[in-house]
Amino acid sequence: MADLEAQKQRAALRAAAEVADGMLLGLGTGSTATYAIREIARRMREEGLRLTAIATSSATGALAVSLGIPLRSMGEIDQLDLVIDGADEIDPALRAIKGGGGALFREKIAAAAAVRMIVIGDSSKPVETLGRFKLPVEVHPFALRSVQHQLEALGAPIALRSRADGAPFATDQQANIFDVAFDRIDDAGALARMLEAMPGVLAHGLFIDLVDTAIIGTEDGVSITNRH
Numbered sequence: 001m002a003d004l005e006a007q008k009q010r011a012a013l014r015a016a017a018e019v020a021d022g023m024l025l026g027l028g029t030g031s032t033a034t035y036a037i038r039e040i041a042r043r044m045r046e047e048g049l050r051l052t053a054i055a056t057s058s059a060t061g062a063l064a065v066s067l068g069i070p071l072r073s074m075g076e077i078d079q080l081d082l083v084i085d086g087a088d089e090i091d092p093a094l095r096a097i098k099g100g101g102g103a104l105f106r107e108k109i110a111a112a113a114a115v116r117m118i119v120i121g122d123s124s125k126p127v128e129t130l131g132r133f134k135l136p137v138e139v140h141p142f143a144l145r146s147v148q149h150q151l152e153a154l155g156a157p158i159a160l161r162s163r164a165d166g167a168p169f170a171t172d173q174q175a176n177i178f179d180v181a182f183d184r185i186d187d188a189g190a191l192a193r194m195l196e197a198m199p200g201v202l203a204h205g206l207f208i209d210l211v212d213t214a215i216i217g218t219e220d221g222v223s224i225t226n227r228h
């Protein structure tokens, strides 16, 4: 059986090697991004690499602080040199679904502000067509029911994300997430535009024209795809 953790680590190490001295870096969220963040911190300690970073979630922020990575607030930054982040699915055109961990809002802001975005993952992440992974849609609580109504009209099953104790999951923005089971998204661009037109939708998990490079761990190395 494929060792997905080892694949994540290989992808993360390869991406962390792209970090150069003096960069302003976006740190992604999730299990794969965590490997990259730990490797970046190791390079800072052992190789004297200097950088400043922004965190795409409170969890990543806490990890970065614990590793001694200097952080700035995204709100005071107009451009990032590089973002390294995971993904839930990525297709051959480097369109991705993100937000399985609920960090999509900040991740998308960082991705859009980055000169370059590298997505890292294991061999379970590449897909021919997006949509098997349920699409996260982050919604301001004020608009919960009205957005639910509009999402239901799209015809796919939707579920309000909940925590282990049954309470609604709250994002870092204290918003909620609907997970939408499209199964197959044939026109990601059209769907993204539809979701963005719904008042109260803070972010959706479709990342289109944002990923520049995908680094996928394999059994014995990595496979790298660049967007043209």
Ligand SMILES: O=C[C@H](O)[C@H](O)[C@H](O)COP(=O)(O)O
Pocket (backbone or CB within 6 Å): 028, 029, 030, 031, 032, 033, 085, 086, 087, 088, 098, 099, 100, 101, 102, 103, 104, 107
């Ligand atoms: O909200 C979470 C992020 O979009 C993650 O990058 C994504 O869910 C992938 O996470 P993982 O690397 O743990 O599979």
